[in-house]
Amino acid sequence: MAIALIGLVAFPLFGPPVYFISFVFWVFLYVCLSSSWNLIGGYAGYLSFGHVAFFGIGAYATAMIGKIFGLSITMTLLATIPAGVISSFIAIIVGYPCLRLRGPYFAVITLCFSFVSQLTVKNLEFLGGADGLWLKSMDVPVLVNRTIFYELMLFLTVLTVWVSYLVGRSRFGAGLRAIKEDEEVAQTMAINAPRLKIMAFALSAFFPGIAGGIYACYLSYIHPDVVFDVNMSILQVLMALFGGASSWVGPVVGAVSLTLVNEGLSTFVKAELARIIYGLLFIIVIVFMPNGILEFFSRKRRKIER
Amino acid sequence: MLEIKEISVSYQRHCALADVSMTVEQGDFVALIGSNGAGKSTLINSVSGLTKISKGSILFQGETISGLSPDLIASLGLIQVPEGRKLFPLMSVEENLEIGAYLPDPRKMYARNLGKMFEMFPRLKERRKQSAGSLSGGEQQMLAIARALMAQPILLMLDEPSLGLAPIVTQEIFKILRELNDEGLTILLVSQEVLQSLKISRRGYLLENGSVNLTGASGDLLKDVRVKESYLGL
DSSP states (O other): OHHHHHHHHHGGGGOOOHHHHHHHHHHHHHHHHHHHHHIIIIISOOOOSOTHHHHHHHHHHHHHHHHHTTOOHHHHHHTHHHHHHHHHHHHHHHHHHHTTSOHHHHHHHHHHHHHHHHHHHHHOGGGTGGGOEEOOOOOSOHHHHHHHHHHHHHHHHHHHHHHHHHHHHSHHHHHHHHHHHOHHHHHHTTOOHHHHHHHHHHHHHHHHHHHHHHHHHHHSEEOHHHHTOHHHHHHHHHHHHHHOTTSSHHHHHHHHHHHHHHHHHHHHSOHHHHHHHHHHHHHHHHHHOTTOHHHHHHHHHHHHHO | OEEEEEEEEEETTEEEEEEEEEEEOTTOEEEEEOOTTSSHHHHHHHHHTSSOOSEEEEEETTEEOTTSOHHHHHHTTEEEEOTTOOOOTTSBHHHHHHHHTOSHHHHHTHHHHHHHHHHHOHHHHHTTTSBGGGSOHHHHHHHHHHHHHHTOOSEEEEEOTTTTOOHHHHHHHHHHHHHHHHTTOEEEEEESOHHHHHHHOSEEEEEETTEEEEEEEHHHHHHOHHHIIIIIOO
């Protein structure tokens, strides 16, 4: 584990092409997003289909903090932390009414929430409206620039996965799992379901908020269509479910494998065909491995061992 | 310990409970009997906070608990074993017991209580890693009781623990309840098994059409003509 981590930290020092650094940056971003989604979606079973909203909110919050205070790009990067807090705060306000809904109703209302936040940003003049916002860019060579963002995203991703691991093992996580299986019974076992759900939702909005901020600095230009892209919401859900949403490993495996497959397909196969294969893969996994690939393979191994 | 004062509950226009009063003393073993639809589950759910009462009040250890949320009531030590067991089917036996010991105090005693439960229900120990959904009906009921006991209840409420079980398993479970009460646990038992529950309990309440029609020592209820005719078929 430690060796793999050191390898990942040192990776850019071996001088790989910029393309690879950017690609791994994307892998980290998705691991971070699907792992944090998993806190509410996987552990508590509340499938949020609008989680990109928190990514977008983080991106805009970071950009605005930088703009209002006229911060340098390095200071703007520090502003991602308050941006994460703002994301969590909005999650608490939104979650309070929304988390009373269950199943498909919760999925739909969170989806609507992400559309509403996108439209709100598009129509607010001081947030740049439909023109988007420019951020200061770093005055360094591309490779150095990419490496800095690579390391930042790596740090955030490791932090997210670590928190997800800790939550999974804690009393908090046990409470969330009980809520997932049967909320009424959980409450009769002294579990304060409304509070636990809000806490999980706020935590699951915190990391995407920071990730959004880092992403904003990385691109140095943000647009509502990019940082509130509904596809991103759907992807993080699919990645978590693909890997297996009941543990912290699932979203990591799901995000890594799907990003690799997607990139591989788009590089080696025609774009149209790549989409079709990608879609088929999802159908296969959902139909034959409803609990994710991890559980599917571990079950198979157990069968062989017998 | 538990005082139910003239509570009424209605579902839309249908009245499920009308001015029902009941008390459970420390160390008591109360059986709440009656036929289907008499309001037994409604009564126990009102105490747990799962059903809102429209009139009256419920006091536990001198404090009003009606209107509190279910998790708050449970944290006071009023633990329910729900009807139909309601385990967490995908979790293992041990994980279910862990959820039972969710509150800080029971959690500190987790290891000790777990040992006690496995002593009381050896079959759960054999199946500790198995998922709760894969257990037999009797084992599931035992797990439901053990999960509730892990919370270190002051008052244990059971809703139809014999539902769907073979007579011999029912006897086993009732015997365990009797032993728990002998050790000092206060129990409120809801059951359609009139004969058996009156045999093991100390006092009984007969609920009919949403109101208490008869109450007294369980032995006396067993001799009552009305109970004999309507419920025991004698």
